[in-house]
Amino acid sequence: KQEVTQIPAALSVPEGENLVLNCSFTDSAIYNLQWFRQDPGKGLTSLLLIQSSQREQTSGRLNASLDKSSGRSTLYIAASQPGDSATYLCAVSRAYSGAGSYQLTFGKGTKLSVIP
Amino acid sequence: GAGVSQSPRYKVAKRGQDVALRCDPISGHVSLFWYQQALGQGPEFLTYFQNEAQLDKSGLPSDRFFAERPEGSVSTLKIQRTQQEDSAVYLCASSYTGAPNQPQHFGDGTRLSIL
Numbered sequence: 001k002q003e004v005t006q007i008p009a010a011l012s013v014p015e016g017e018n019l020v021l022n023c024s025f026t027d028s029a030i031y032n033l034q035w036f037r038q039d040p041g042k043g044l045t046s047l048l049l050i051q052s053s054q055r056e057q058t059s060g061r062l063n064a065s066l067d068k069s070s071g072r073s074t075l076y077i078a079a080s081q082p083g084d085s086a087t088y089l090c091a092v093s094r095a096y097s098g099a100g101s102y103q104l105t106f107g108k109g110t111k112l113s114v115i116p
Numbered sequence: 117g118a119g120v121s122q123s124p125r126y127k128v129a130k131r132g133q134d135v136a137l138r139c140d141p142i143s144g145h146v147s148l149f150w151y152q153q154a155l156g157q158g159p160e161f162l163t164y165f166q167n168e169a170q171l172d173k174s175g176l177p178s179d180r181f182f183a184e185r186p187e188g189s190v191s192t193l194k195i196q197r198t199q200q201e202d203s204a205v206y207l208c209a210s211s212y213t214g215a216p217n218q219p220q221h222f223g224d225g226t227r228l229s230i231l
Contacts, residue, residue: 004158046220106158
């Protein structure tokens with residue numbers, strides 16, 4: 001059974017600092033990995049999706065890397081802002097034979113606080 | 117619509133009551149997923165539809181949970197004889213094709229509290 005772990009569980013940084021969030025998964029047979037953001041009381045917003053054949057994806061101040069063989073991904077946030085404060089979730093997808101379901105398996109998330 | 121819409125946003129029910137949670141996916145999205153998110157946890161997969169066909173229900177925790185998508189658009193998650201452990205946020209997600217290269221778009225969820 002796939003297990004996804006995110007470290008740290010919580011992180012507090014001053015505004016302007018660069019930071020890295022970590023995600024690890026136990027089964028390297030994945031189709032893709034997604035990073036999501038979740039604000040309190042809200043659903044999930046997809047930030048970046050990395051296909052298993054890719055090494056990284058970038059969007060603005062965000063950069064996500066994937067090392068499938070070691071079962072690791074990192075989310076790098078440059079020049080953090082108070083508006084970046086949220087919970088960041090990592091999720092991997094895998095198709096199960098016959099079902100065609102690319103369900104996501106999530107970590108518990110990292111709660112980020114950016115202090116002005 | 118512009119995004120995935122879920123209703124109600126909040127639902128309080130007494131233990132033993134039946135509840136129904138609704139999901140309106142993004143127009144034209146073929147695939148629809150339901151997830152359950154307990155407090156302080158990541159979402160956990162419940163079930164998956166491709167159009168009106170329920171192709172995967174391996175995550176449903178018991179036979180008290182039932183989901184349908186009769187016309188391949190709106191979906192309803194029904195929980196019968198609710199228990200306190202059913203208290204959670206129920207999230208719905210849709211994707212254009214359900215293929216792994218397509219991101220899943222999530223609604224804001226329904227927060228269910230069982231008293």
